[in-house]
Amino acid sequence: MLDDRKTAILSAVVNQYIATALPVGSSHIATASGIGVSSATIRHEMAVLEQEGFLVQPHTSAGRIPTDKGYRFFVDHLATPGRLDDVTSRHVGEFFDAAHGRLEEMLHRTSDLLTTLTHSAAVVLGPSAQPIPVRTVQIVRLSSVAATVVVVFATGVVHSEVIEIAETLSDSALLAAAAHLAHSLEGSTLASLADVGPSGVDAIAGVDDVVRSAVAALQVQSVDDHVYMGGASTMADAFDAVEVVRQVLHTLEQQFVVVSLVRDIVDRGMSVAIGVEHGVEPLSACSVVVAPVVVDGQHVGSVGVLGPTRMNYPQALATVDMVSDRLGKRLGDS
Amino acid sequence: MLDDRKTAILSAVVNQYIATALPVGSSHIATASGIGVSSATIRHEMAVLEQEGFLVQPHTSAGRIPTDKGYRFFVDHLATPGRLDDVTSRHVGEFFDAAHGRLEEMLHRTSDLLTTLTHSAAVVLGPSAQPIPVRTVQIVRLSSVAATVVVVFATGVVHSEVIEIAETLSDSALLAAAAHLAHSLEGSTLASLADVGPSGVDAIAGVDDVVRSAVAALQVQSVDDHVYMGGASTMADAFDAVEVVRQVLHTLEQQFVVVSLVRDIVDRGMSVAIGVEHGVEPLSACSVVVAPVVVDGQHVGSVGVLGPTRMNYPQALATVDMVSDRLGKRLGDS
DNA sequence: TCCTGGCAGTCGGTATCGTTGACTGCCAAC
DNA sequence: GTTGGCAGTCAACGATACCGACTGCCAGGA
Numbered sequence: 185m186l187d188d189r190k191t192a193i194l195s196a197v198v199n200q201y202i203a204t205a206l207p208v209g210s211s212h213i214a215t216a217s218g219i220g221v222s223s224a225t226i227r228h229e230m231a232v233l234e235q236e237g238f239l240v241q242p243h244t245s246a247g248r249i250p251t252d253k254g255y256r257f258f259v260d261h262l263a264t265p266g267r268l269d270d271v272t273s274r275h276v277g278e279f280f281d282a283a284h285g286r287l288e289e290m291l292h293r294t295s296d297l298l299t300t301l302t303h304s305a306a307v308v309l310g311p312s313a314q315p316i317p318v319r320t321v322q323i324v325r326l327s328s329v330a331a332t333v334v335v336v337f338a339t340g341v342v343h344s345e346v347i348e349i350a351e352t353l354s355d356s357a358l359l360a361a362a363a364h365l366a367h368s369l370e371g372s373t374l375a376s377l378a379d380v381g382p383s384g385v386d387a388i389a390g391v392d393d394v395v396r397s398a399v400a401a402l403q404v405q406s407v408d409d410h411v412y413m414g415g416a417s418t419m420a421d422a423f424d425a426v427e428v429v430r431q432v433l434h435t436l437e438q439q440f441v442v443v444s445l446v447r448d449i450v451d452r453g454m455s456v457a458i459g460v461e462h463g464v465e466p467l468s469a470c471s472v473v474v475a476p477v478v479v480d481g482q483h484v485g486s487v488g489v490l491g492p493t494r495m496n497y498p499q500a501l502a503t504v505d506m507v508s509d510r511l512g513k514r515l516g517d518s
Numbered sequence: 519m520l521d522d523r524k525t526a527i528l529s530a531v532v533n534q535y536i537a538t539a540l541p542v543g544s545s546h547i548a549t550a551s552g553i554g555v556s557s558a559t560i561r562h563e564m565a566v567l568e569q570e571g572f573l574v575q576p577h578t579s580a581g582r583i584p585t586d587k588g589y590r591f592f593v594d595h596l597a598t599p600g601r602l603d604d605v606t607s608r609h610v611g612e613f614f615d616a617a618h619g620r621l622e623e624m625l626h627r628t629s630d631l632l633t634t635l636t637h638s639a640a641v642v643l644g645p646s647a648q649p650i651p652v653r654t655v656q657i658v659r660l661s662s663v664a665a666t667v668v669v670v671f672a673t674g675v676v677h678s679e680v681i682e683i684a685e686t687l688s689d690s691a692l693l694a695a696a697a698h699l700a701h702s703l704e705g706s707t708l709a710s711l712a713d714v715g716p717s718g719v720d721a722i723a724g725v726d727d728v729v730r731s732a733v734a735a736l737q738v739q740s741v742d743d744h745v746y747m748g749g750a751s752t753m754a755d756a757f758d759a760v761e762v763v764r765q766v767l768h769t770l771e772q773q774f775v776v777v778s779l780v781r782d783i784v785d786r787g788m789s790v791a792i793g794v795e796h797g798v799e800p801l802s803a804c805s806v807v808v809a810p811v812v813v814d815g816q817h818v819g820s821v822g823v824l825g826p827t828r829m830n831y832p833q834a835l836a837t838v839d840m841v842s843d844r845l846g847k848r849l850g851d852s
Numbered sequence: 853t854c855c856t857g858g859c860a861g862t863c864g865g866t867a868t869c870g871t872t873g874a875c876t877g878c879c880a881a882c
Numbered sequence: 883g884t885t886g887g888c889a890g891t892c893a894a895c896g897a898t899a900c901c902g903a904c905t906g907c908c909a910g911g912a
Contacts, residue, residue, distance in 0.1 A: 209875055222885055227876065245875045245892045285735075286680055324654050324670045332674045336658045340666045344676035346619055401619075416750070417767035426760050433751035433767075543904055556856050561905065579863045579904045855912080862905075872895080882885075 186238075191262065192219050193229050194238055198250050198258040202494050207247030252459035255471070255493060259456050263498045268506060272301055276503075280510045287311070287341050287515075292412045294487065294511060299415030301503050304422075304491035305436060307446050310410030311477070311484035311515065313337060318369045323362040323398065325349070331358065333398045335369075339515065345401035353390045361394035377403055411443055419470075422492040428469055435466040436490070449474050450486045455501065459493045469493060473500040475508035479516045487511065520572075525596065526553050527563050528572055532584050532592040536828050541581030586793035589805070589827055593790050597832045602840060606635055610837075614844045621645070621675045621849075626746045628821065628845060633749030635837045638756075638825035639770060641780050644744030645811070645818035645849065647671060652703045657696040657732065659683070665692065667732045669703075673849065679735035687724045695728035711737055745777055753804075756826040762803055769800040776824070783808050784820045789835065793827045803827060807834040809842035813850045821845065 186194065196217040200208040210230055214223035230248055233239045238254035241247070250258065268276075279297050283290045291308045298306030316337040325331045328351045334344045349358070368380045380399050382392050419432045435441055445464055449457045449472060458471045467490075474488035487508045489500050520528065530551040534542040544564055548557040564582055567573045572588035575581070584592065602610075613631050617624045625642045632640030650671040658666045662685045668678045683692070702714045714733050716726050750770045757763050769775055779798050783791045783806060792805045801824075808822035821842045823834050 207875085211875085224877095224885055224887090225883085228884090231877075241876080243875095243892065244877095245873090245890085247875065284680070286678065319660065320656075320658050322654075322656070326653065326672060326674045330674065332670055332676060334668060334670060334676055336666055336668060336678070338660060340660045340664060340678070340680045342666060342668055342676060342678035344620060344670070344674070346621075346674045348618075414771070417764070417771050420754070420760070420764040420767050426754070426758075426763070429760070429763070430751070430754040433754050437748070437751050541904085545904085558856055558858090558906095559854085562855090565906075575905080577863065577904095578906095579861085579902090581904065853912100856910085858908090858910105860905105860907090862903105864901105864903090866899105866901085868897100868899085870895105870897085872893105874891105874893090876889105876891075878889090879887090880885100881887100882883105 186233075186257070189219065189221070190229050190233055192217065193226060194233055194250070194254060194257060195262045197230075197233075197239060197248055198254060198262070201249050202496055205494060207242055207249050209247035212247070250494075252461065252493065255458045255497070256461070259458065259497050259501075263501065265498075265502070268499070268502045272503065273506065275301070276506055276510055280514045283514060287339060288410060290514075291410060292414075294507065295412040295414040298487065298489055298503065298507055299418065301507075302489045302491065302496075302500050303415075303418055304489040304495060304500065305413065305415040305418055307442055307474075307486075307488045307490065308412040309443060309446060309486040310412065311339065311341070311479070313341065313343060313374055315373055315375070315482050315484065316341070317371060317373055321362065321366045321369050323358055323365070323394070325355065325358055331394075333365075333401060335374075335402065343402075345398075345404075347394070347397040347401050349394055349397070350390050353394065357389065357391045358394060361391045361398070364391070364395055365398055374402060411439055413439070413442065418491070423469065431466045432470060435464070442490070445472065446474055446486055446488045449488075450476050450483075455504075456497065471495055471497075473497065473504050475504045477508045477515070478512045484512075484515065520567075520591070523553065523555070524563050524567055526551070527560060528567055528584070528588060528591060529596045531564075531573060531582055532588060532596070535583050536830055539828060541576055541583050543581035546581070584828075586795065586827065589792045589831070590795070593792070593831050593835075597835065599832075599836070602833070602836045606837065607840065609635065610840055610844055614848045617848060621673060622744060624848075625744060626748075628841065629746040629748040632821065632823055632837065632841055633752065635841075636823045636825065636830075636834050637749075637752055638823040638829060638834065639747065639749040639752055641776055641808075641820075641822045641824065642746040643777060643780060643820040644746065645673065645675070645813070647675065647677060647708055649707055649709070649816050649818065650675070651705060651707055655696065655700045655703050657692055657699070657728070659689065659692055665728075667699075667735060669708075669736065677736075679732075679738075681728070681731040681735050683728055683731070684724050687728065691723065691725045692728060695725045695732070698725070698729055699732055708736060745773055747773070747776065752825070757803065765800045766804060769798070770824070779806065780808055780820055780822045783822075784810050784817075789838075790831065805829055805831075807831065807838050809838045811842045811849070812846045818846075818849065 193213060196213045197208050210227040211223040213226050230239060237251055238257060239248040240251050291310050295306040295308040316339055319336045319338050322334045323331050329348055330346055331349050332344050332346055336342050377399050416433060416436045420429050423429050445462055455475060456473050460468045462472055469492060470490055471493045472488055472490050474486055476483045477485040477487060487504055489504055527547060530547045531542050544561040545557040547560050564573060571585055572591060573582040574585050625644050629640040629642040650673055653670045653672050656668045660666055663682055664680055665683050666678050666680055670676050711733050750767060753766045754763050779796055789809060790807050794802045796806055803826060804824055805827045806822055806824050808820055810817045811819040811821060821838055823838055
C-alpha cells in the first residue's frame, strides 16, 4: 500500500509530532531521520501522503500532521511492540506485588497507576460480577421495612443491595428466604439468578416476595459494574484549545459514555480506537487504548487509557497490556 | 464598619460581578442600582472601599472587582438567607423522595444533584462508619489463605475488608473468631473495636490471630471514608485562564486534599471559606460552601460545593443547606 | 460639608499593517 | 527519479494607532 520510503516518512512525521505537538516540515525529516534524500523529495512524498489521506496541513505554509488514518497506519504497521523501559516495568511489578486488600481499592489504585505511567486519563472497568462464583448470600434485616442483601463473591468482592420488605414479615421468613437464595446461588454465578424459583416454603407468609425483591435488586446491580477513572485533569494539559478541554472533560464526566466506549472497543476486539473511530463525537480529538483483563480465560474486565490522538501509542499499548496482564494474574491468584 | 451607602455599593458590585464576571464601574452602579447619587460620588466611595481592602482594580481604567475580604463582608452581612426558587426546592424534594437503594449510590447521586443545582464542583463526604451501630459482622473464607470480613451497619451500609489467614486455620476456628467478633461488635459501634480482646477460646489454634487481623483491617477502613465528588469539569467553564483551570483540576484530583479541606472548614464551624481563607494555595481562586449532615444530633458527614470565588453565594448556601438537611433526614429514617 | 458635572489621564482591547520565518509547490537541470 | 533553487503562502509577532471604559481630581453649587 505504501512503499518503504513513504512508510518511513509517515513514521517520522508521527513520531516527531507525538514528541513535539508541532507540525513537522520536510526539512526536519530530511535532516533528523535516517532517510537519505533531500527535503524536496520528501516534500513530494508528503504531498502524496496528504493526497492519500495520511497527513494534513493545518494551513498552507505549515508542516504536516498525521490524520486519524495516518495514526491508524502507524499503529497497525509501524508501532514496534514497544518494550517498556525497566523503570516502568519495575514500577508495575512492585505495584502488583504490593497490592492487597479490597479489590475496589486495588482497581482504584490501578487507574492511578495507569495515569501516572501514561500521563493520560485512565479507565478501569472492574470485574463484572456476572461470571464470578458466589460464595455466600445473606439477608440482614435493617428495620421493620428494610433489609440488605449481601453477596460475597469468590474473589472477595462484596456487593449489597437494600430491599424493602413487608412490615409484617417475620424473622423466620427472612431466614427462610435467605436460605433459599443461598441454596440457589452459592457456588454458581449470578447468571443463575434467573433460575431462582419459588422457595416451596411459602407456607411462611411472604418468603417468596423477599426472594423476588432480592433477585430483582441483584439483577440491576450486575449492570452497573465498578468503574474507576482517574487523570481526567491531564486532558487540560493535552489540548491548547480551551474549548476542546471543556468538551472533553464534560464528556468524561458522563461515566456511562466512557464505559460503553471502552466496552464497545474491547467487544470489537480492538485495542486502539483513534479519533473518530470510536464514534463518540465530543471525543473525536482523543484516542483510546484498551486491553481486556483475563482471568482463567474469562474476560472479567478492562483497562484503558484515553488521551489526545497524538498520544504515544507504543508506550500506551505496552503499558496497558502490561497492566491488564498483571492485573489479571493478580486477580487470578487471590 | 461600613456606612449604609458603602454597604449598598459593595453589595451592588458583588452582585453585578457574580452575574457578569466583568469588572463593574461606577456609572453602572449609579444607573442600575437604586442608589440615588451620581457616578462621581460612587467613584469616591469605591476608592475608599478599595483603600479598605474590599475592592480592587485589575488595572487602572478598569472597574472594580471584590476582594476575598469583599466577598466575606457580602456573605456575612449582605447575603440574604437566600430562599431557593420553587423549581429547585421541588427538585431536591423529589430527589430525596425517590432516593432509595444503596447508600453509596445515593450519596453519589447527591453529589450529581449538587453539581446540577449549583453548576459547581460538589463534594459529599459519606457518613463516617465510626458512630453507626454495627448490625452484623461475618467472616467468609475465600481461599485457604484469605477471608473477607463483612460488616453490615444499621444504615444498611456494608463494608468489607480482605484479610490473610493462616493456611492451617480450620473452618471451625474461623467460625469461632467470627462469633467472638460478632459478640463484641454487634449493636455497638466500631469505636468499640479497641475493646475487642482475646476470645478466650484460643484452644482452637489461631482464633485470636484472625480476630486481630480483622480488627486491624476494620480500623484502617474507618479512616478513609466514602467520598463522592462530581462536577469538576465545571471548573473549566468557571475560569478563563487555562493555567488556573489546570491547577485547580489537578488539585481536585488529589482527593485527600479536598477531603481535608472540607473537613477542616466544617470542623471550624464555618459554612463558607473564601479564596485564601481555606489555606489551600492552588485553590486560592476558589471558594467552598459546606454544611454538615446531621442525623439524630450526630454529625455523620458533610456536603459542599466548590466554585470560583465569584460564585453565587446566596444560592450556594441555600442549596447546600437544603441538601444537607434533607440528606440528614433521609439517612435518619432508613 | 457633601454632592456633582466636567475634564484630563490611564490603559486594556481591537484593528491595521508590515515583517519575519517556516513552510510548500513547482520546475528545470542533473 | 532526484535535486537545488525559487516564488508563493500564511501564521505568528511586533509596532502603531485608536477607541472606549474607566478613574481621580477639582472647582462650583446646594
